[in-house]
Amino acid sequence: MARPRERPIIPSMIPILYHYDISPYAELVRTGFGAKGLTWGSVMVSSILPKPDQTRLTGGYCRTPVVQIGADIYCDTLAIMPALEALGGHTLYPAPLGQMHRMAASWANGPQFTAHVIAGFSAIPPESFDENFVKDRQARFGLNLASLTAAGPHYLGQALACADLLSHMLADGRAFMGGDAPGAGDLAHYSNIWMVKKNPGSAAVADQLLALPHVADWYARVAGIGHGDRREMTGAEAMAEARAATPIPVVGTVAAPYVAGMMAAVSQPETKDPPTIGRLLRCDAGGITLAREVDGEPGFTVPKFTVHVHFPRLGQVVAPA
Ligand SMILES: N[C@@H](CCC(=O)N[C@@H](CS)C(=O)NCC(=O)O)C(=O)O
Known part of the structure; x- marks a missing residue:
């Protein structure tokens, strides 16, 4: 290692x-x-x-x-x-999870990032996207706005399943994923929801994720860390x-x-x-x-x-x- x-x-x-x-x-x-x-x-x-x-x-x-x-x-x-x-x-990898934070973060940054992007983007009317942004993402990542609306419910389901896991994890009263101290896994999952919440067009989707028990309080604690x-x-x-x-x-x-x-x-x-x-x-x-x-x-x-x-x-x- x-x-x-x-x-x-x-x-x-x-x-x-x-x-x-x-x-x-x-x-x-x-x-x-x-x-x-x-x-x-x-x-x-x-x-x-x-x-x-x-x-x-x-x-x-x-x-x-x-x-x-x-x-x-x-x-x-x-x-x-x-x-x-x-x-x-x-440390960004506090005990007891330690390096497990990296595994949690790689899931958040991979499949769950896609789920949160599409769950969020699909809630935004296609005409409100900036034309240059769409061109850039089409050319580089194959973004197809027309297919987003149809894909939305599936990916919202995936993002909600992730928020549900977080909710269960936090149900024993812990402040963060591993206990009292925030770690890289918390930050990665937080930033997915942050992205959905930050865009006014998808804020209602973020509200659904944050409505699961304990998730909004956890989110507020991570947000409270600030940026140094x-x-x-x-x-x-x-x-x-x-x-x-x-x-x-x-x-x-x-x-x-x-x-x-x-x-x-x-x-x-x-x-x-x-x-x-x-x-x-x-x-x-x-x-x-x-x-x-x-x-x-x-x-x-x-x-x-x-x-x-x-x-x-x-x-x-x-x-x-
Ligand atoms: N796996 C990379 C992914 C980074 C990524 O996809 N970032 C998005 C923005 S949040 C991006 O680069 N989009 C295209 C761009 O900004 O030019 C990481 O963990 O840093």
């Missing part, structure tokens, strides 16, 4: 989140900052392509959120949350931090059939987004790391610099490039 890495934080090297306000996965990470009591930098990106500040560092990965710590770039909440955990402070200490930054400021830093040494191995140092492409099967291409430094059950060169800008004394781009292994496709 990969152990959290210890890393000293130099004062200027706060974690930097690339995000936009209505992103539920970003809300998960923002609440993670809150749970750990962290100060963090906020770089706002668009909810649709392009996202140049982000993709200059990731080399392709354009989903939200991405977290930068110095010259280490973490893509996907399944890689981001362990990276935040390694910063120390309150958020400081707005520009993309250029974040880029300067990456340029000034050195990636931390990579832990883990490259498992066959992949070979350490080979050029590899990492992509996500459910999107048509471009892959991230780089030199493979890690590819094992615990994660993937690529080293890539970031083009400098004219006028900088160091024209190119190296970043390490990290992914979880779960959900990522690795291919020779």
Whole structure:
């Protein structure tokens, strides 16, 4: 099992989140900052392509959120949350569930994310969607607004089944999924409901989920964690931090059939987004790391610099490039 890495934080090297306000996965990470009591930098990106500040560092990965710590770039909440955990402070994986929080979160972030998106979207009149948002999601994820209405009841049923599990879990009076302390599993399930509640068009769907016994109180407790200490930054400021830093040494191995140092492409099967291409430094059950060169800008004394781009292994496709 990969152990959290210890890393000293130099004062200027706060974690930097690339995000936009209505992103539920970003809300998960923002609440993670809150749970750990962290100060963090906020770089706002668009909810649709392009996202140049982000993709200059990731080399392709354009989903939200991405977290930068110095010259280490973490893509996907399944890689981001362990990276935040390694910063120390309150744990995101409190006992007695411990690492079970990661399994609970991966269910929330996978099938239950889809269920909550479709349960929410199907309640919103198609004409109220932003045209550019629809075009972006059609091209990248195959969004089909016309089929959403019909799919709504099924996915609402799935989201309600999840809320029902939460309700039963909380029935013994516990404050959070594992007991007294919130963990990554709480944050992931919370952010799904948050997304449905946040959009006025689907707020009535969220009310159905929150109407199950104990769920609204639990939701309010997670919301009460807050977002820690958020400081707005520009993309250029974040880029300067990456340029000034050195990636931390990579832990883990490259498992066959992949070979350490080979050029590899990492992509996500459910999107048509471009892959991230780089030199493979890690590819094992615990994660993937690529080293890539970031083009400098004219006028900088160091024209190119190296970043390490990290992914979880779960959900990522690795291919020779
Ligand atoms: N598995 C990823 C999924 C991230 C994801 O799908 N995020 C949504 C927004 S919440 C997204 O990127 N949508 C397209 C976009 O924002 O460009 C994670 O856990 O971070």
